[in-house]
Amino acid sequence: MSRINNIWIIDDDKLYTVLSTKIILKIDPLIQIDSFPQGEAALAELNKTSNLPDIIFLDINMPIMDGWEFLNEYQNIKSKLVKSIQIYAVSSSISSSDIEKSTHYPEIKEYLVKPLKKEKIIELIGNQM
């Protein structure tokens, strides 16, 4: 497993973004973290940047473009991307309909229920210091 260098957090909950960033940096301060308050901005960045993330933590419940819509758009541009990105759906929803829905998206590696725990992130990035 190659080293995780770059993580994106797409979430409208600013506090959550700040807190998750802190946790990740505690695990590996070298990881570059970019956060997007909505799907649209992240999508625009994906189309633009050459510095693609290794992992995306994608919130499902967001205004305007939610997680599902982001994924729909992502499916369209996926083939153009030079890197394969591990996408984790992250949500405070424990609704079974959401969990079930996530299985229909092959891009979603795992459905994670908030709060994100340090141990889980360590497991995901797999390069604990």
Add this chain to the structure above:
Amino acid sequence: MANISEHSPHNLHIRYANTVFKNALNALLFINDEGKILEANPASCILLERPIDEINNHCLYDLISNEKSKILELFIKSFINGLEKDFILSFYNKKGESKVFSISGSANIDQQLHFIILKDISSNAKTETQLADSEQRLNAIIETGQECIKLLGNEGEILEINAAGLEILEANNEKDVIGKSVFEVLHNKYKDPFKKITAEVFQGQSGRLEYEITGLKGTHHWIEMKAAPLFCKDKKTVIAMLSISQKITERKKAENALLESEKMFTNIFEFSPIPLLISRTHDGKVIMANQGIEKMMGKSKSQIIGEYTSDYYARKEDRELIISEMMHKGEIIGKEIDIKGAGGQIRSMLVSIQFIVLHGENMLLTAFIDITERKQKDKIIESTKNDLASIVNMLPDLLFRFNEENKFIFYHTNDPEKLITSPDLFLGKTPEEVLPQDLAVLVNKKIHQTRASKQLEIFEYSLDHFGETEWFECRMLNTENKEVLAIIRNITPQKQGELAIKESEYKFRSLVKDLTVGVFVQDKNQKIILHNDSALDLLGVDESQLINTISNTNGWEIKHEDGSLFRKEDFPTNKSFESLKPCKNVTIGLLNPLKKDMVWLSVDAIPMIDQEGKLIHIVCTLYDISIKKKAEDALHKSEDNLRTVFQNTEVGYILFDRNRRILSFNENAQLFTQKDLHKNLLEGAYLLDYTAKEREQELILITQKVLQGESIEYDMTIPISEQEKKWFRLKYSPVYNKTQLVSGFVLSIEDITQRKNNELELINSLSLVTEQNERLLNFSYIVSHNLRSHTSNIKMILNLLEDEENEDERKELLESLKSVSELLNETIYNLNDVISIQSNINKILEPIKLNEYINKALEILSKNIKDKNVTIKNNITKEIIIQYNPAYLESIILNFISNAIKYSDPKKEAWIEINVYEENDKTVLLIKDNGIGIDLTKNGDKLFGMYKTFHGNSDARGLGLFISKNQIESMGGHVDVESELNKGTSFKITLG
């Protein structure tokens, strides 16, 4: 080459011939001119009954019995010479059995070679002989003539019978009688005599027997039979009884009738209180005398009978006088004569004498009255005259005597009116001089026959008398002196009765054929004497229960159509019996015990009346009308039911014919039309008369389909008032006739307004419940999601705090914790709002100046408006006042306007327009913007859904709209959204 020759046609032929030769059943022989057998086949051994070595090279003639060998030689020689082709040889074989051979073949098949076929036909010949014998016998029997000829076994079983015999037995063909016993038709009292004669015949004697039978079809016959034994060949054994018989019914009937009348006469004669005696006309010998004579003469009957009346006269000359007077007047009434009475005492007697014919002889009936005391003379004369007349009346109506030359020489009648012409015109004349030609010929013929046979001849004839046909029966008797006595009775009434019976019998028989009609005939005592099978069937009785029963109501519970019981005297036959008039078409019902069902009969009773107006028979016909009756009942019932339904139902019915013309309708239909169409239903009016012009075409189509057998149903509304409308369910159903053709249709009209309203209410309440459920679901989702997002953040903060040693970091985290707890508090507060909306049943309504509230909201949002540079177009005038909950209205206005500001398009000159108007009596608030818009197909469902708030924004989008929507709906209104991406959104808030 060998193979080829083996299969050559020639070789095959030989092989075939060989096979036939060896396997043939007949003897096949090759002989030479001398009859020497050159070769014989195996079958020859069987036919000639000797081994093959005794056949081959032997002479054929020697192999068959000695006495026939010469004949065979002759036959074969003529065969060889081509004179005979085939012949039959019969002979006895060594065992003495009779053998018959048929001999044929082909002569001269080669030089000195002949082919002979011997065929054993002994068994065929035997059968043939037997057949010939029996045929001969049969022919002999049948040739004997018109008489019934039977061969009977010793048990009386019929072995053979001729056509005349079948006719007498009334059998259709031989099969019906062959093997059966004559005892089946023989009347009981003749069974023993018949057995006796059968036994005698089987002992070789002949015999004669008269007996009565009832034919298979029920006709009674008198039969005279001559029986003789039929011997077998040995002339000793009797194998059958040959019975030759003929009908003597007519003769027997006449004899019996005569006997009967004579018997009756004898009885009256015997018991008459007046001394009576009968003497022969020609010599005066006393033939009969009654008890009175015994008393008068002081002698017993046996003494008197055989005496001569001439001896009774006190004076010889009186006898001459009497004879002379009788010859002239034909009778003597009350002549005073002195008679030698008991003990030779002379008594003065009044004598009355009449001619009578008794036992076929001319007689004188003499009545005596002792008038020695000379008292009551005239009275006595009168009474004897009457007595004599009544006695004589027992005897024939007319009496004629023909002399040798067939001339009428004497007549007698007890009623001169019975004479067709006066005595002067026929006495001394021949029949042809007096009678119509046909009758004269008949009479002459019969006189001739009577003389020849010396037996009683009976015949009937008719004469037209004053335009009416009168029937007579004539019995002719040969008397000693070649005179012929004709005793004539007027049988017109009987004949008419007979004819009537014949006619009725004919009718009866023709009715019998018709199985559905039951017939029975009652005699004058109401006894049932005739019936057919249908009658039994219909009445559900067997023959024994019906025949001879006096009353036809016995044992049957007979009912009128209305179910009441028939009185016995009302029964048609009883009625007819009383009135002597036909009683027709009476419907009766009776419980048929066989069918275990009510049988309904149409009964006709028709009396047959004789000329004197007396009843002869009552013919009763029973016609089964059960099916009709049941159908009628069912029809009535169903009609009644239908009518009940038709009239009492809530549904209006209108019946139309094929031309859409009204045939009938019920009250409800009339009510509906009157009330809701303001028209009167009329029979004969057309459907389209009640139809609005614009619907005519549609109705024509509908009814066309219905007339093709479809049923069509639909609901329609009729406006009653501006607010109210009535719902009707209309159904067109085809009406079929008996032949399954659509004869019209029924329109049923049902007022379903109530039902429809209920239905709508139900739908409303259902959607309300569904909506509530959705709201609750949404609410629980929001609770779970919104609360969880805060708590999860709190958890994360706490996790970080645990590990964090840097004091600044810790401070920062604690700060975050504080803001999260505030947000959590806010969320809970908002959720509380939602709950309060859901549970707030008593919404306070207040008159609200709408404009004021809008301005208030704009003031609160002034900073945001300024930041986003949005122009607000408030088109709501000051006067507008609405009834609403003020808290809700404030929240609603704030939420929608802030939402519009939030999603304003920074690339455009943003505006928000606020309008109010009335729609369907409801106030509609329209908030329109030219913002970024919402893709409703994608996001419509989450517009008022479960969005968490935008952190850091004071306006709580998502939950805000959710709350507003709930508030609007809880007040009975609703929100509609129109939006297009990049163009703008408009929220149409119907306040309700």
